[in-house]
Amino acid sequence: MATWNTQLRKGMLEFAILSLLARGESYGYKIVQSLRQLDGLDVHESTLYPILRRLRKDSLLLTRLADSSGGPPRRYFSLSPIGQRRLAEMNVEWDALAESIRRLREGDLEL
Amino acid sequence: MNLNADAQKRVDQYLAEVRRHLSSRPMDEREEIVRELEAHIHEALAARDAGSPDAADVEAVLKTMDSPESFNTSGGKEMPPPLPDPRTTAGCRPELAQYNMSVPLYLVLTIITCGIFNLYWNFQQMEACNRLLGREEFDFWMWLILCIVTCGIYHIIYQYKMGAAILEVQMREGVATFDSLPVLSVLTTALGIPFVADCIHQLEINKLVRPY
Numbered sequence: 001m002a003t004w005n006t007q008l009r010k011g012m013l014e015f016a017i018l019s020l021l022a023r024g025e026s027y028g029y030k031i032v033q034s035l036r037q038l039d040g041l042d043v044h045e046s047t048l049y050p051i052l053r054r055l056r057k058d059s060l061l062l063t064r065l066a067d068s069s070g071g072p073p074r075r076y077f078s079l080s081p082i083g084q085r086r087l088a089e090m091n092v093e094w095d096a097l098a099e100s101i102r103r104l105r106e107g108d109l110e111l
Numbered sequence: 112m113n114l115n116a117d118a119q120k121r122v123d124q125y126l127a128e129v130r131r132h133l134s135s136r137p138m139d140e141r142e143e144i145v146r147e148l149e150a151h152i153h154e155a156l157a158a159r160d161a162g163s164p165d166a167a168d169v170e171a172v173l174k175t176m177d178s179p180e181s182f183n184t185s186g187g188k189e190m191p192p193p194l195p196d197p198r199t200t201a202g203c204r205p206e207l208a209q210y211n212m213s214v215p216l217y218l219v220l221t222i223i224t225c226g227i228f229n230l231y232w233n234f235q236q237m238e239a240c241n242r243l244l245g246r247e248e249f250d251f252w253m254w255l256i257l258c259i260v261t262c263g264i265y266h267i268i269y270q271y272k273m274g275a276a277i278l279e280v281q282m283r284e285g286v287a288t289f290d291s292l293p294v295l296s297v298l299t300t301a302l303g304i305p306f307v308a309d310c311i312h313q314l315e316i317n318k319l320v321r322p323y
Contacts, residue, residue, distance in 0.1 A: 028147045029154035046181035049147045053140055071153025072146060 009042035014051055015094065016041055018079065018087040021061065025078035028052065052077060060086055114156075117166035121173070122152055128179035130283050134246075135184070138279050144182070145282075151176070207320040210239035214313050221306060230255070232309060239316050240273065243280045248272070270296040270308045277315045289315055 016035055020026065026034065028049060035043040055061045060083035065073045079087065103109050114122065126145050133141040155172040156164045212235065220228040237249035249272070257265040274296035281288040292315065299307040 027150070027154075029151045029158075032151070044177045044181065045148060045151060046177040049144045049151075050140075050184075052147070053143050068150070068153070069157060071157070072150040074150060074154075075147065 006042060009040060010047060012041060013043065013047060014055070015087075015090050017048070017051060017055065018060065018083060018090065021077055021079045022084070022087055025064075025076045027074040027076050031077070055083070059083075113163060114169070115163070115165055118164055118169045121166050121169045122149065125152075125173055125179065127283055129182050132179050132181075132183035138275060142279075142282060148176075207239070207242060210235060210242070210320045211317050212313055214310050214317075217313065218306060218310060221309075229306070229309065232313075236273065236309070236312055236316060239320060240276045240280070243316075243319055244276055248276055266305060267297055267300045270300040270305060270312075273312055274308070277312060277319075280319055281315070284319065286318065 013035075016038070017031065020031060020034055031052070032043055032045065032048055035041050035048075052061065056063055056077070059080055061077045062080045062083075063078075064076050066076055068074045126149055129148060130141060130145055133144060136144075152169070152172055155175070156168055159168060159172070212232075217228070217232050221232060233254070234251045237251050237254070241247055241249055249269075254265070254269055258269070271293045274293035278288060278290065278292050289311075292311065295311065296308040299305065299311075
């Protein structure tokens with residue numbers, strides 16, 4: 001139970017990050033805090049920051065540096081046009097998958 | 112935000128541990144993640160709104176974060192523990208003191224021997240870097256063969272790698288970094304004055320291995 005649950009939550013993190021950034025740019029610490037407000041997501045620094053790095057390398061995210069009140073500069077992340085397309089695809093996939101599972105659970109399926 | 116020495120030391124210690132557990136990843140990736148984590152810690156400390164943070168505040172923030180071990184995705188293949196901090200540990204590196212070399216002397220020997228001594232110099236620098244990195248990043252014989260086969264062009268790449276390796280150790284150890292070292296190494300070598308890069312590398316290595 002715990003294993004598949006954890007895997008599902010981790011797998012959803014990329015989708016969640018892109019969805020969050022579709023609402024506006026944000027930086028690492030704030031992304032962590034925002035996502036931790038949501039139930040069901042498995043948000044850890046050790047998974048989130050490598051994912052942010054990968055999304056940036058894959059050109060799904062754009063970054064800019066800005067001064068913070070103290071400490072190192074903030075790296076703001078935002079969706080690139082490629083990221084926006086990927087998010088749109090994910091939304092379609094998610095809706096289709098959720099609908100399929102709903103039909104299966106409600107018995108709305110001829111066997 | 113200014114951290115006192117103890118607080119900064121604890122942050123550096125945490126980041127050094129994370130670096131060690133990320134050692135299977137490429138250096139640029141590793142350093143980007145570490146920079147993000149450092150910013151994360153500072154943001155978390157600022158969010159506590161408790162004035163100038165001390166080591167206890169840092170400890171409290173680190174407790175809410177993943178342990179350094181959590182960053183290890185390589186199945187346990189991390190670097191050996193980092194070397195002691197040269198700023199705080201007197202006489203801590205007698206085993207590496209042999210790599211603390213006189214730059215003027217080596218430069219003169221290189222010129223007198225028409226560059227032959229430079230082979231030995233590079234060998235020593237590779238050994239020093241491998242020891243500092245905790246892995247076999249450089250292989251003298253492979254370097255020599257590739258330099259001969261490529262008529263010296265590989266040496267430009269090697270100088271970049273050497274500069275990047277020294278920078279990696281500087282960042283890992285939390286000492287002053289020479290950020291432009293890899294680029295400077297390439298430029299000086301490409302301009303036909305590789306000895307300048309060797310001298311700069313040696314000066315930086317000396318700072319890392321000097322037995323205080």
